[in-house]
Amino acid sequence: MDIYINSILKNPSLCDGTGYRTVLFVQGCDLQCKGCQNQSAWDITKGVKREVSELAEEIRSRCPNKELTISGGEPLMQADAIYSLITLLNDFDICLYTGHDKSEVPQKILDKIRYLKYGPFIENLKTMTMPFVGSSNQVYEEVDHETSK
Ligand code: SF4
Numbered sequence: 001m002d003i004y005i006n007s008i009l010k011n012p013s014l015c016d017g018t019g020y021r022t023v024l025f026v027q028g029c030d031l032q033c034k035g036c037q038n039q040s041a042w043d044i045t046k047g048v049k050r051e052v053s054e055l056a057e058e059i060r061s062r063c064p065n066k067e068l069t070i071s072g073g074e075p076l077m078q079a080d081a082i083y084s085l086i087t088l089l090n091d092f093d094i095c096l097y098t099g100h101d102k103s104e105v106p107q108k109i110l111d112k113i114r115y116l117k118y119g120p121f122i123e124n125l126k127t128m129t130m131p132f133v134g135s136s137n138q139v140y141e142e143v144d145h146e147t148s149k
Contacts, residue, residue: 001051001052001080001081001084002049002050002051002052002081003026003049003050003051003052003055003078003081003082003084003085004026004027004028004044004047004048004049004050004078005024005025005026005027005047005048005050005055006025006026006027006038006040006041006047006048006072006073007025008022008023008024008025008058008059008062009022009023009024009025012063012065012067013069015132016069016071016095016097016132017067017069017095017097017115017117017132017140018095018115018132018142019065019067019093020065020067021067021068021069021095022059022062022063022067022068022069023068023069023070023071024059024068024069024070024071025038025041025071025072025073026041026047026070026071026072026073026074026075026077026078026082027041027043027044027046027047027048027072027073028041028042028043028044028047028072028073028074028077028078029041029042029072029073029074029077029099030074030077031074031099031100031120033099033120033121033122033123034123035121035123035126036121037134038072038073041072041073042073044073044077044078047073052081052084052085052088053088055085056085056088056089059085059089059092060089063092066089066091066092066093067092067093067095068089068092068093068094068095069094069095069096069097069115070082070085070086070094070095070096070097071097072097072098072099074098074099074100075096075097075098076098076100076104076105076106079106079109082096082109083106083108083109083112086109086112086113087112090112093114094112094113094114094115095113095114095115095116095117096109096113096115096116096117097117098116098117098118099118099119099120099121100118100120101118101119102116102118102139105118110143111145113143114142114143115140115141115142115143116139116140116141116143117132117133117138117139117140117141118138118139119133119135119137119138119139120135120137120138121134121135121138122135122137123135125137
């Protein structure tokens, strides 16, 4: 299975979810929020096509602490490939950033992730003070695996 990616952040980040996280930016976004800082990730045809298992091996070699954030673009545009990737990285602590609502995240993905940031970026609600979100309407949370079923 293939996945279209934008990039993998060169150094781990303290700003993209709890911990010291390697960040995978997936290519393609179907939301196109006004004021988006990452417009180069909108057009999926401009992404780099990668085979999921080969990408998983690269992430293993680049992410020794196994803390990975998947961002975009909009990862849920390629939900099947994301599911395959996080299944191969089953021993990783995964954080998923989506602009969609939590109710739109497939349950099988929710079951495999630890943290979720959800909601679209809204320019006039932009915040520099709330951790791990770009606008105050967005929610960042640890997934409760008991009640998310
Ligand atoms: S969901 Fe993210 S990448 Fe997509 S337009 Fe909104 S802010 Fe940009």
